[in-house]
Amino acid sequence: MRYLDKQAIQDIATGASLLGAGGGGDPYIGKLMAFSAVEKYGPVKLLDVTEVPDDALVVSSSMMGAPSVFVEKLPRGDEYQDLFDKLKRYLGTAVYATFPIEAGGINSMIPIAVAASLGMPMVDCDSMGRAFPELQMTTFSIYGLGATPLAITDEKGNTGILETIDNHWTESIARAITVQMGATSSMCIFPIRGSDLKRAGVRNIVSYSENIGKTIRELSKEKGSSIQTLLDVTGGFHILSGKIIDVSRSTEGGFNYGKTVIEGIDRDKNRQAEILFQNENIVLKRNGKVVETAPDLICLVDLETLIPMTNEGLKYGKRVHIIGLPCDPKWRTPKGIELVGPRYFGYDLDYVPIEELCRKEARA
Incomplete structure (x- = not known):
């Protein structure tokens, strides 16, 4: 157990933004929410998962929707107090601790703000080890754990409790509600x-x-x-360094869809990369050849500062490194690949771990 200070929160926001794989929302907004809550209510206690009693009730706190909308549509501030109160009344049990549903700029910070404002600990654990666009895309689903009952609200005060027959239905119904709420919602x-x-x-x-x-x-x-130091810390692989020459985006059904095209520079001159995303980066091609897919992480960092880049912040002319990170081993099981592999996203591709693809590339 330890307490998170301001520097720790800053570093968590940066690191989680990298693990967001292009999605997960703007880390700046999430960081401001966390800083404000900690300054007002005091530091947050971070628990190792082994410190959580087996019978304690823990609940994730997060936002759902299109990351680009978060930039302009901020939460009211007291949403999670209402959500936790409603869950407590519904379940008849108080919540012991909260935790992040995923790693990402917004959803790594929400639980810090919630834990501070509600005076509860946060657990050093999540359900993805990265960010994914849909609610059922969690390691909890691999183990057959249900997403509901969940509590959902918007900044206007519309609130509800949802129970579903499985996690795919949770995604479908909660997504429809989120669209009606203006493409973003807050939920537990x-x-x-x-x-x-x-x-x-x-x-x-x-x-x-x-x-x-x-x-x-x-x-x-x-x-x-x-x-190289960042690659050593993450076990990652350098894919290409280049300049962004095109970004296309659209918002449909509560998701950001799009494509980023990057022209290689320096040693990667005469190479070109194309990244296809649905909130998060899903498929990476280099010179037309697939070199990485979900569930492994496709990440962009600034060429000079190595600060992670989210898809809503990409601009023409920006110079970046593309790096690939291996996903958590749970995602490489048959059930994990079924949930988040390239075929789920509509690509006629089999998942191949990034390290195998890189070995093949080195031998070619």
Whole structure:
């Protein structure tokens, strides 16, 4: 157990933004929410998952919807107090702790703000080890844990409790509600016991995010800092360095869809990369050949500072590194690939781990 100070929150936001794989929302907005809550209510206690009693009720706190909308449509501020109160009345049990549903700029910060304002601890664990666009795309689903009852609300005060027959129905119905709420909503989802969090969650994700963020912060002080140190910390692979020459985006059904085209520079001159995304980056092609797919992480960082780039912040002419990170081993199981592999997203591709693709590329 330890308490998160302002520097830790800053580093978590940066690291989780990288693990957001292009999605997860603007880390700046989430960070401001967390800073404000901690300044007003005091520091947040971060628990290791082993410190959570097996029978304790834990619930994630997050936002749902199109990340680009978060930039202009901010929460009211007291949504999660209402959501936790409604869940407590509905379940007849008080919530012991909250945790992030995913790693991402917004959803890594929401639980910090919630924990501070409600005076409860946050657990160093999530259900993805990265960010994904749909609610059923969690390691909890692999283990058969239900997402509901969930509590959902918007900034206007429309609130409800949802129970569904499975997690795919949770996604469909909650997404429809979110669209009607203006493409974003606040929610508390996956009310589970400590024992389930221990067996089905991705452990130490907050600490991992913090370590990545600290590494980037230290490297950003060095002029022309090397990407290799960041790759060593994350076990990642360098795919291409280049300049963004095109970004196309559309918002449909509560998702951001689009494509980013990057023209190689320096050693990658005469190469071109294309990234296809649905909130998060899903497929990466280099010179027309697929070199990485979900569930592995396709990430962009600034060429000079190594600060992670989210898809809503990409602009023509921006110079970036593309790096690929291996996903949590739970996603590489048959059930995990069925949930979040490229075929689920509509691509006629089989998932191949990034390290295997990189070995093949090196031998070619």
